[in-house]
Amino acid sequence: GQNIDQPTEMTATEGAIVQINCTYQTSGFNGLFWYQQHAGEAPTFLSYNVLDGLEEKGRFSSFLSRSKGYSYLLLKELQMKDSASYLCAVKGNAGNMLTFGGGTRLMVKP
Amino acid sequence: DVKVTQSSRYLVKRTGEKVFLECVQDMDHENMFWYRQDPGLGLRLIYFSYDVKMKEKGDIPEGYSVSREKKERFSLILESASTNQTSMYLCASSPGGMVWYFGAGTRLSVL
Numbered sequence: 307g308q309n310i311d312q313p314t315e316m317t318a319t320e321g322a323i324v325q326i327n328c329t330y331q332t333s334g335f336n337g338l339f340w341y342q343q344h345a346g347e348a349p350t351f352l353s354y355n356v357l358d359g360l361e362e363k364g365r366f367s368s369f370l371s372r373s374k375g376y377s378y379l380l381l382k383e384l385q386m387k388d389s390a391s392y393l394c395a396v397k398g399n400a401g402n403m404l405t406f407g408g409g410t411r412l413m414v415k416p
Numbered sequence: 417d418v419k420v421t422q423s424s425r426y427l428v429k430r431t432g433e434k435v436f437l438e439c440v441q442d443m444d445h446e447n448m449f450w451y452r453q454d455p456g457l458g459l460r461l462i463y464f465s466y467d468v469k470m471k472e473k474g475d476i477p478e479g480y481s482v483s484r485e486k487k488e489r490f491s492l493i494l495e496s497a498s499t500n501q502t503s504m505y506l507c508a509s510s511p512g513g514m515v516w517y518f519g520a521g522t523r524l525s526v527l
Contacts, residue, residue, distance in 0.1 A: 310458075314456060337514060339514070339516075341518075346520075346521075347520060347521075348420070348506070348518040348519055348520045348521065349459075349506070349518045350518075351515075351516070354514050356514075393458065393459065395459075397514075402447050402466070402510060402512055403449070403461060403464060403474070404449075404459075404461075404516060405461070405475075406451075406458040406459040406460075407458050408456050408457055408458040409458050409459075
């Protein structure tokens with residue numbers, strides 16, 4: 307089975323840096339995804355990690371440690387528009403499926 | 417741009433009604449998925465399909481069925497809606513690999 311944990315809510319200040327953690331226990335692993343979802347909208351793809359290390363994409367970076375079953379999403383120079391839910395998802399061995407954590411609702415304050 | 421279109425953004429139904437949620441994708445993807453999203457529980461997989469007329473149960477298939485008669489369309493069916501099926505329903509499609517596209521969701525209320 308799959309178990310994916312992430313904090314329910316986080317608050318940060320505009321211009322700051324925030325790190326959203328995700329831990330997972332899965333029966334197989336073929337990659338970890340981060341999605342952003344604004345209220346009432348579709349989730350949109352942010353990043354994908356399949357090997358250990360840091361992937362950087364502009365203000366967003368994602369880190370993976372497969373041995374620790376751990377990932378984080380790092381958001382720099384926070385903007386008000388970054389207020390959204392951030393979803394961690396794992397692709398396991400069983401076909402082309404994603405299993406999601408509960409999502410982290412990030413509130414960015416002025 | 418890939419489009420995954422869900423036919424309704426909001427639906428209100430009564431207990432016991434048969435409910436159809438439709439999802440259409442325009443990129444010839446083989447894989448399509450139905451999730452429900454509830455606060456604190458994230459997205460949970462209901463059913464998925466790898467090809468026309470093919471379906472597989474996800475983690476929470478009870479009370480649901482699906483239909484995939486054409487490659488572009490994947491329908492979720494609630495045979496007899498119940499109040500515990502009040503939720504946000506998200507459809508996704510994927511050509512395989514690391515790419516998934518999601519629809520905007522259908523918020524279903526069962527009264």
